[in-house]
Amino acid sequence: MTATLEQLRRCHFAVDLGAARTRVYVRGAGLVVDQPSAAAVNTRTGALIAVGEFAERMTGRTPDYIRVVRPVSGGTVVDIDMAQRMLRHLLGDKVRRALRRKPFLRAAVCTPHDADPLAQRAAIETLVGLGARRVELVDTLIAAAVGCGLPVEQPEASMIMVCGAAATEVAVLSLGNIVTAERVRVGGEAVDHAIVQHLRHEHELMLPSQNVRPLQLALSGNGLTAQGPASTEIHGRDVCTGLARSVQVDTAAVRDAIQTPLTAVLDSIGKVLRDCPPDLVADLADRGIMMVGGSALLPGFDEMLRQATSMPVHIAERPDVCAVQGLGTMLEGRIEPLELDPAA
Template identity: 80%
Template structure:
């Protein structure tokens, strides 16, 4: 459930808790935090060693007593205490002191569409741990639609596709509300996993998930299409011997491996379109689909959606920042709701 614009204008900061990155918007100052949602913990003492970018760089490179954790999964807080500790260090001592001076601190937090009460409660408890006296929940899809400039308050259909690290959310909006939405448990992490599994099965090569991003981008020019280089050199560890070796990976096979998880996303789009009123679907034939989120930048993904739906597909400018920009615009009072005068 999205809070009213009047309630959001009273908030002092907003947080977009993503599975990949956490972003914090402070009213009047803009985005002050944009860091990976990761924390490194010493399991012997419980001390927090690093957060954000440094903690993410430590993934897979730590001794046994240091563990890199991700307290947020699919936009839902799964470890409240660790999420609070991570946010406190990401925000910094100086900003925390300024926030603590406000005895009536109000905060807004983005939550996935139709998040269950337990997930909503976890998000609220996380913000309360930062000193917030009141917490407003904002639907991530509505915030992202506002952030990429869609006219969500008008009586015409707009369609948004939020491609996150753990999930992909598809929705049709009209008159400032969500008419139909679908949440698919497939995101950038599923694509990385599909590539890792392909390299293991086809080439007997163990590759960390962090190293598959360059392979995705090596599908340059064509991406998921057929043009582009025929093969790419990938380094990894041999399954049998354990030594490092390099292989030439067929990009066509990688494209097929990526298409498998993305089929579930296309099915989600089809379900949303089938359940929408015909008048709204007719609007979408002209306005098309707006893609936001970090995984929207996967080369060729927009062409795949365009071919499946037959509608125009657009990628927002800086798609990974749309949600936090949208909730920030609500905090600053830049969004005006459509006012309907009641008939006498």
């Protein structure tokens, strides 16, 4: 269950454990951690070699006895012990000592909308291992809506789409609660994978795993829209010879390859609108959809949604940190619940 505002005001720090990045907000200090959710481990000794950005750069470049692991998958902790070790190193000794001084340490953590009890328990156990005596669970949709400034507590509809690395969540909010929501396991990673597979099958080209971002290379200009450049040059490794090679890629073909995973996102928006009360749908005609999450920055994604839904589509000012900023806003007590006017 999502914690109440009163419970969140008592929390000392909040964590957003994402498949791509981990973010930590400490009350009074702000955002203190914003690093990739990755850790490099020596499989011979079990020692932790690196976490965050350094571990991310090591992916695909290590000897056999060093393994880069991701303890979070799809917003769910899949390796509690490694997630705890990663968070300890990301926080650092200074922050951890400051938190340990709290007599009854409370924490808040984001969880996906459809998280099952096992996934919720894994998130709680991760923060309990850091010293938290009590852990409050907050729905990612609510936290992200607060972080991007939507009037969540008002009796009017707000539609939000959280575009994560492993999944996309779409919801309509009103009066501080979720009216209807849908989650599809399609995110930035699925789009990246679609582009990589297209280049492999059509051009027999393999892209490096980390040092080359396929989206930034294959999409430029207006991205998913037809007004972008007709072709772009991609550098990679030939599948047959293993040698470095460059090819000219038709961006129209790349857009077609991306359409398959993005179609599932469009279907989820349609399902949410069909399940939503008509009065709230009328509000959305003017307010539109707010996009948050790192994958919301996919070039041309917002324009594609505008054409498909005929609704206004907006991207938050800092879409990648909206969820943790929303947690911070609630921790600091900067959001007030709706108060009814006294009867005359």
